[in-house]
Amino acid sequence: MHISLPKHQLNLHEYIFLGAGVCTLIAAPYLASWGFYLWSLVKIVYLTGLVILFLERPKPSISGKTN
């Protein structure tokens, strides 16, 4: 049976975490200069995502069940 990853199914907290991860990746080599400010901001964004993780109602999977 063919199975593919569901598309366009990220929850809001997943978008926030993904953004935080990408920004950390960009900021990591420049932590000694401007990267430090971005890196500090990412921490706050991540903690916001954590709050949303528990408040958000998850998107249903293909069959309609939520996980």
Place this chain on the structure above:
Amino acid sequence: MFGITLTEFLLFLREFGIAIAGAASLWGLLFWFLSQKVREKREAALWHGASQKLLWMFFSGLFFYSMLWIILAVLECIFCVQAHEGISLPQTADQLTLSMRAQYPAFVTLLGFWASGLVLLCIARRFLLTHLHFGYGFVFLTTSGFLLYPWGGLASFTHVVSNALHSWHSILTLGSVIIIDFLYISLRHNLRSLHAKIFVFVTKGIWIGLGLDFLSAGLIFQEVFEPTAKLFFAQTLIAILIINGVMLSGPIARAILSFQEHAKHSEIPSKLHQVVGISGSISLASWITVKAIDGFRDLTLSYGELFGLYIIFIAAIFILRETFDHFLLRETHRDT
């Protein structure tokens, strides 16, 4: 070697053991609670089965921690550090000696508990499995006490809070990643329907653990922030962990759930299984690496060398996982 001392290496292994024991008891206890809470009998039995499955990690983690504690005590370590995210407070040799002496009664109790559990496993397995949740609860509280309390004494309240969060999050991060990996492989052939639920459930704990680490780093980073190659590499790993975690707990977990809803009695497709394997290996290798390099204070490796070793480590874990999985699959087919 590479600026890593024997004591640093042993301390890393000791934290590895307590993280596994703590995580196995935490998730074992939570799965047991779920088995009591869920009304549907089959699902309750599945959660109970998952809780019992963690018994092996529970005993192994405790054994590993106990052995390393004893070895360190014998060697009377001279230098010690505790860290996870690249920003941490170093402990002096005196603080370590003080903390290990203070921990001694609690450690002996834990060791006695482990030995009694092992005896019960051999002579009264049914009794042990019935009362397993008490054991999980006891060990979770004890290991949390080991990690949260400032046994060696610290300079200020901020340091105490930061150090406590820094140590305790290992249960939710490193320990939980190992638990989720163990459960994925060991439940794959008999409790498959729990897979996606466990992914989502345990991953929430891992996200919280990383959040606690961010908070702990935020309390002390002005004092200890050092822009070194090691810190840059640790932050790269954190970024990889977050991105990989989103994929694993989001689209990949939902793909497994969707597949299981459509094909209830067949195996997860090998392609999807491989994606989970690679993602799981990245997660496990990243947490082990980030924890290890933070403990190794005088590491002499450059960013590029660290990254090269990290890639090799991911490959090694992936091969080990696949080998273990094939072994389990063969055993399952032999039983059936």
